[in-house]
Amino acid sequence: MVPSWRSPAPVAPEPGAAGAGNGFGAVDGVPVPSPPMAKAPVLTPQADDFPRWYQDVLAKAELADNGPVRGTMVIRPYGYGIWERMQAEVDARIKAAGAENAYFPLFIPQSYLTREAEHVEGFSPELAVVTHAGGKELDEPIVVRPTSETVIGEFMAKWVNSHRDLPLLLNQWANVVRWELRTRLFLRTSEFLWQEGHTAHATEEDARAYALRIHLDVYQDFMVNVLAMPVYIGRKTKQERFAGATNTLACEAIMRDGKALQMGTSHELGQNFAKAFDITYQSVEGTQEMAWTTSWGSSTRMIGGLIMVHGDDKGLRVPPRLAATQAVVMVIRDDDGVVEAASALTDELRAAGVRVRLDDRTDTSFGRRATDWELKGVPVRIEVGPRDLANGEVTVVRRDSSEKHQAAVAGLAATVPGLLEDIQAAMLAEATAFRDANTAEVATIDEARAAAQTGFAKIPWATLGVAGEAELAKDAITVRCIQRPDGSVPTSEDEPGNIAIVARSY
């Protein structure tokens, strides 16, 4: 954790710390104002109270607010800008994998859900159901989609007739609703935004290979190379599998408090949905065959992961490849020629391909603006003031390391893209080092339980097993995924040498 430049300020006496304190000293019942104290930190330090820090970041970086209905979320422009960048990067990878975007309805007939036994069982507790519409009670209740396997299955059945129609590779960007009891902005909300892919294939091998391809080429690649976030990839245990899937693959990332966050999943659905919705095709030989389907998704939860993997006590840190604003040019004050110089530099940076913004709000103090950009996590800040300018220089500040240096204005723009790549690499290296330092290799269940208090534990799956999984569950520790010793995704959970990664999770 990078220390703040400000000395750690003594925090105001905690109300309640001394009986029913009122935050003030009291002499004979007369409230006395607290003595002058050092300025409080902008954010609750992570080490003091991580959940509080997370909420502070959401508010101060203007990412999101709670919606009026319990568990709902308002995504503010800065937060939505991050989502739009995520969408652009993920969407490009999905299309590169051959899938096309489409859109299916928000409303699903309740009867669809009931066609796949495990699927209904898994989702019924969290369904929002419409029973009245147009002023009348509906004959058949309508479910607000918690995911779209069922409606899409219905249409796949209609569109797939021949082996020539396969594979059918679809994706949609949509909102879904899952009535959650315990909610946290971005991590678990009753409504969230995501991308859900749905595909149908002629063979099990083809479906399995595609689910894995999406997992590696879309999710893992995006998370590592754009989010600068190392992820463990592997199979879910039967216990953790998606309702209705025959196999679930997951990307698991470690947050700075040591807890795991599932960042994206890819499912092999076998023929479960094909049977339920009658997705069949005529083979080359002329026989009727049942298709094999997959589904895969990633959501606005990734924004929560971004915050908790890269954030520090000064706020968010956005990796340059993701950042909608990669660099901000700050006019320190409205002095002779400063605005002009800053504006010219901004143009040069833009011409050099940098997503740059000019901050010429000189009616707000420098310190306030600098703090705001740090809270928002803009990777590079370039300060343009009269003092530097007199020497033909500006001050360049990296958000990741807080390192500051002077640089000549002439030729600066050409060096910024390289600096951004350096920052991207440094952030991935830092996050990877953190993950590795907080992943313990253990040999017994007791050791795994202990290690999971502060991070991840790797334990042979043969040692843990279903019984060990159940035992750890009593302490809210779950198997995040099972992987091969080399970190790749096993074909079966029974492969010899398989490793289970266990942790507490969000």
Added chain:
RNA sequence: CGGGGUGUGGCUCAGCUUGGCAGAGCGCUGCGUUCGGGACGCAGAGGUCGUGGGUUCAAAUCCCGCCACCCCGACCA
């Protein structure tokens, strides 16, 4: 669904024990001085104290009901 707690300007809360003019900090508006690390001064705006009833000369404060939200124990991207 079981246990604990809280409802007072936009936000965080004090005031309630012991009834007596509705407060503070932050934020917001205006003016001025500032501007290289969350600026400062002055002047302002903003609340039927969750809600319905009761007690009282008088209720944010006491009593009863209701509602909402938050925190801790079984499912989930």
